[in-house]
Amino acid sequence: MKPALALGILLVAAPVVGAQESPSGEQIVQQGNGQGATACIACHGAQGAGNAAAGYPRLSMLNADYLSAQLRAYQQGTRTNPIMQPIAKALSDAEIEAVAEYYAGQTSEVPAPETGDTELLHQGEELALQGAWKQTIPACVSCHGPGGNGVGTHFPALAGQHAAYIEAQIQAWMNGQRSNDPNQLMEVVAKRLSDDQIKAVAAYFASLKPGQ
Amino acid sequence: MASKRIVTGAAAGFLTAALGFGVAWAQTAGTTKEKDYQAELPKAPADAGDFTPPPESAIPDNEFGAMVRLGRDLFVNTQQLKGKYVGNGLNCVNCHLDAGRMADSAPLWAAYPMYPAYRKKNDKVNTMEERIQGCFRYSMNGKPPPAGSKELTAMLTYHYWLATGAPVNQALAGRGYPKLEKPAQEPDPERGRGVYEAQCAVCHGDGGQGATVAGNYVFPPLWGENSFNWGAGMHRINTAAGFIHANMPLGKPGTLSVQESWDVAAFINSHERPQDPRFKGDVSATEAEFHQHQCYYGEKLQGGMLGAKAYPNPLQ
Secondary structure (H helix, E strand, O other): OOHHHHHHHHHHHHHHHHHHHOOOHHHHHHHOOOOOOOOOHHHHOOOOOOEOOOOEOOOOOOOHHHHHHHHHHHHHOOEOOOOHHHHHHOOOHHHHHHHHHHHHOOOOOOOOOOOOOHHHHHHHHHHHHHOEHHHOEOOOHHHHOHHHOOEOOOEOOOOOOOHHHHHHHHHHHHHOOEOOOHHHHHHHHHOOOOHHHHHHHHHHHHOOOOOO | OOOOOOOOOOOOOOOOOOOOOOOOOOOOOOOOOOOOOOOOOOOOOOOOOOOOOOOHHHOOOOHHHHHHHHHHHHHHOHHHHEOOOEOOOOOHHHOOHHHHOOOOOOOHHHHHHHOOEEEOOOOEEEOHHHHHHHHHHOOOOOOOOOOOOHHHHHHHHHHHHHOOOOOOOOOOOOOOOOOOOOOOOOOOHHHHHHHHHHHOHHHHOOOOOOEEEOOEEEEOOOOOOOOOOOOOHHHOHHHHHHHHHHHOOOOOOOOOOHHHHHHHHHHHOOOOOEOOOOOOOOHHHHHHHHOOOOOOOOOEEOOEEOOOOOEOOOOO
16 A cells, blocks of 8 residues: 555544544534433533523533532432433443533633512522521532632532522422432531522522622 | 540530630649630520520611621631731631521620630630630631721621620520530540541541632631641630531531540641640640640640641731
């Protein structure tokens, strides 16, 4: 075989091999992985802004380790959701990491802060910043960080997250549908919140701009 | 040197302060200095109800109210005084939960009406201001704000406002940290390590370093260079155990067993931290004079004498 032809074949073959070894997060997000994980953009948006009305969470700018831990939780059943569980189970470890890194790095599309009733927002702010210690509820920011922007792997950002999603997660902890919090730290708090408090605190965080 | 192990039969005593309290130990023969005894907290009258501080919404909109708010702000975000009066990574609220309002978490409203008070720690009658200055010197590993300074006045005003309606010179229920009964087994740092890894590390870090976001501490460091120094009340095993059992993990108070609380307190306080500000060059001498209580200062643990490699007091 002529050297040039051999070289040409080698050059064509190489990128295909490379793609199999380190999956493209962007590709999976936009097209799915062809193995049962459908495209993330269908619900979470191309840049991960999510869907406020449907309660699909914003994924952009969340901590990558937190995101990958959630996908693993869906695989293991410590988070339950009829849409997410089969998708998570169809992702390999490498694909999970890739998708998590992709969304963690998405900063371009920030969902607009959600407006809410002034009284409700005030109640939510009080809970978020001071807590309700008579009910043994710490201030949310004690763990979720200043401005609700999250702390590391275990305490996700809440600022700029959709209210409907936050409400649904608190309910999930109350109902036992979600149990992947370390040491039941979130479960014990969720179970102490009244319906009004859940609405208020969700509305408050949804009204904030992430990263402030 | 007298053993500082738990000695049964001693009259238990408690010192209340914003730093919590501990137990006075009967000293066996051989110990000469008896400074730094922890005196028992005055008991609240049997018919004393629970005290509730005024709600935040009741802070008036005037000059006085502005000073209350400033004091509260400094209490919750003491890090804004880093470099000026604060030498470490802590905030007052780390050990005085709910902005100093919470019963059994050394609330400010219970301390304020009991000062001026004699304290064994410095063998004199302290004003409330001097007591707060002590917090900066020890717990914050810093430098006391001077009397009459805006910061000290603000914090004092916040204490005073929280204590609205509280009786003067009469103990209130909920003061300090609740006394924790003695554990069945001698507190053991190695057993405490297991408790720490399972219950505490998720927030306070594998190395006790806490967690920061954008350079600001969110979860406080428990030992090492950025934590409270060897002079702070929290370095005492009994004080820490009482605090931990009543308040930690955050949001899950009272979930650790008595034994676990003592063990993890021992573990946390078996690490090096910044030096006792009263140190004059010799660990053993400082230990003899100021550490005749339940702590590991001056003891050899894991090959090193605690206090020998203590971190600096950057503002002193």
